[in-house]
Structure formats: structure tokens, C-alpha cells
Amino acid sequence: MNNTKLKKLVLASFLVALAVVGSTFSFPVFFSRCAPAQHIVNMFAAVTLGPFYGIVIAFVASLIRNMAGLGSLMAFPGSMFGALLCGIIYKKTKNLSLTACGEIFGTSILGGLAAYPVAVLLMGKSAADIAFYTYILPFFASTAGGTIIACVILARLKDSKFVKEIYN
Helix, strand or coil: CCHHHHHHHHHHHHHHHHHHHHCCCCEEECCEEECCHHHHHHHHHHHHCCHHHHHHHHHHHHHHHHHCCCCCCCHHHHHHHHHHHHHHHHHHHCCHHHHHHHHHHHHHHHHHHHHHHHHHHHCCCCCCCCCCCCCHHHHHHHHHHHHHHHHHHHHHHCCCHHHHCCCC
16 A cells, blocks of 8 residues: 555544544534534545545444444435535635535535435434425534534645645
8 A cells, every 4th residue: 555545544534533523512503403523524535535535434434423323314415415515626626615615515405405315214204294305404504614614724724834745
């Protein structure tokens, strides 16, 4: 295994751990709970590793969180759509603001819509009990906080000599 692949694997492992440990931290925002860690991780993965690693990190973190009882099945569609979209956007544009929009849109809109069939088919929720768009606003509340935090940190780090070499 070459040095670059090893660095990427170590960073991906660190980001998974950060997402899992960070999932224990959340705070109320209106009618939802804001859990910013996964969205911070998605942004960092997009900028440093790219969309493929971002999806794998989101999936593994969601899997570990569910196995540890720290999350629900809703973690999968929210985190993975956000990771994919922001990873693709950063890879194509290298623009942090557009990447943030991709994370927010991917998680809240695409992930929120994808959460509906997960809730109905896998979690036993009655289709009559929840609307098709039920998860969009809570996912938006959660992703907005984490994405803003990530943008602030990444904007400060982008010019740092220490992290210049890991930026994708």
C-alpha cells in the first residue's frame, strides 16, 4: 500500500471515529435536534478525500452508530446523500460555498425524501402517520449547523501549510 493510500485510509478512519463520537453531542433547534458532527465530517471528507470516501465514511459511521444504539436508520439516507453531493460538487468546483450548499441540499432534501421509504418499509411507520416531506425540515436543521461550523473551520485551514497537502 503506498503512502498516499495509507494517509487517506487513516484520515477516513479518523473521520468515522469523529462522526461516531460526535453523534453523542446534539442540541435542540426548534422542533428538531441538531447533531452537527456528521455534517462537519461530510464537508471535511469532501474537501480532503472526495465523494467515494465521503460515502464510505457516512455509511460506516451510520452503521457503527446504529450498532451502538447512538442513531437510527435515518442516519443512512441523510448522511450518505449529503456526503455524495458535497463530494461531487467540491471535486468539480473546488468552491467551499457550493460544497456547503450541496451538503445542505443533499442531506435535507434528498436525504429527507429518501428517509420516507426507510421509515415506512424498514421502521414500520405507517404511511398515514407521516407525510412524504416529514424529514426535510428536521434534516435541514441538523445539517445547517454542522455545515456552517465546517465552512468556518475549512476556510481557516485552507491557507494553512499543515493541511495544504491533504486537500483534494
